[in-house]
Amino acid sequence: MLEKQFIKRCFLALTLCLVSFLGACSNNANNNFITGDGVAQAPVDLSKKSENDQKTSLSNNELGAQSVKLSINQSDIKKAIHRYRLEAKIDSGTQQIIGADLNGDGIAEGMVLFKGDEWCISTGCTLVIFAKGTNGFRRMTRIRRVKGPVHVAQKFTNGWRDLIVKTGNAGIGENFVALKFNGNYPQNATTISEKLAFVPDRSELLFQAESQQALKTQ
Numbered sequence: 001m002l003e004k005q006f007i008k009r010c011f012l013a014l015t016l017c018l019v020s021f022l023g024a025c026s027n028n029a030n031n032n033f034i035t036g037d038g039v040a041q042a043p044v045d046l047s048k049k050s051e052n053d054q055k056t057s058l059s060n061n062e063l064g065a066q067s068v069k070l071s072i073n074q075s076d077i078k079k080a081i082h083r084y085r086l087e088a089k090i091d092s093g094t095q096q097i098i099g100a101d102l103n104g105d106g107i108a109e110g111m112v113l114f115k116g117d118e119w120c121i122s123t124g125c126t127l128v129i130f131a132k133g134t135n136g137f138r139r140m141t142r143i144r145r146v147k148g149p150v151h152v153a154q155k156f157t158n159g160w161r162d163l164i165v166k167t168g169n170a171g172i173g174e175n176f177v178a179l180k181f182n183g184n185y186p187q188n189a190t191t192i193s194e195k196l197a198f199v200p201d202r203s204e205l206l207f208q209a210e211s212q213q214a215l216k217t218q
Contacts, residue, residue: 068152068161068204070108072099072132077110080130080137087139090118098206100152102129103160110137113146113207121145122169123190143179145190151203157181164199165189166209 077097085091093116099108110130119126124145130137146165153162160181167189168174176199177192179185186192 068100068102069206070099070101070106072097072108072110076132076136077112077130080110080139081112084128084130084139090114092116093119096207100206102152102163104156107132109140111150111206113148113150123147123172124165124167127165129185141185142187143185144188147174148207148209149199149205150207151199151205153178153200153203155200158183160185164196164203167192 074097077099081095081097093114095115096113098111098113100111101107102109109132112128112130114120114126114128124147127143127146127150129140129143131140143163143165145167147167149166151164153164155162157180162181163179163185164176165179166174166176172190175195176197177189177195179189179192
């Protein structure tokens with residue numbers, strides 16, 4: 001008789017342990033996962049981007065509050081301008097110089113907008129971008145038919161910010177166009193077929209609009 005009662009109590013105890021164990025497993029299945037070492041961990045929400053992913057997304061698509069304008073060595077950029085003038089065989093006219101980080105590497109490119117009769121026609125003037133190298137600045141690209149205002153956009157194309165420039169004249173119409181990087185920037189702003197109705201929000205002004213007297217009429 002005592003033996004039967006002992007067996008019944010043992011069976012009841014085992015049943016209660018089994019019920020408790022199954023309840024704990026159910027909670028882990030809903031709220032955790034078990035790693036290979038048996039330690040329960042909180043599940044990963046794959047629908048949420050990591051903080052680093054979010055920062056990368058922002059840096060690739062938004063200009064942000066920080067200005068892209070950076071100071072540049074005036075002596076170095078003027079040497080590059082002098083070399084370019086010799087190459088172009090144009091010693092007349094003036095220029096405006098701005099340092100701007102166009103590719104997000106923290107190093108300013110030298111942007112030079114040349115003015116004067118030999119640099120400008122009615123559709124615009126010549127904008128030259130100089131890249132910083134180990135031996136000073138070197139000419140990266142020359143963009144013709146550019147009028148101010150010139151802006152740098154918040155959007156990147158192939159790792160470089162789009163440039164928003166004005167181009168054209170009364171005959172063909174004046175428009176804003178986006179100069180997008182594709183191994184280099186376009187060399188003639190008037191060849192861009194897609195016209196912009198307005199300068200995109202949060203674009204940063206680099207060069208002011210010039211007076212019509214600064215442009216040749218032909």
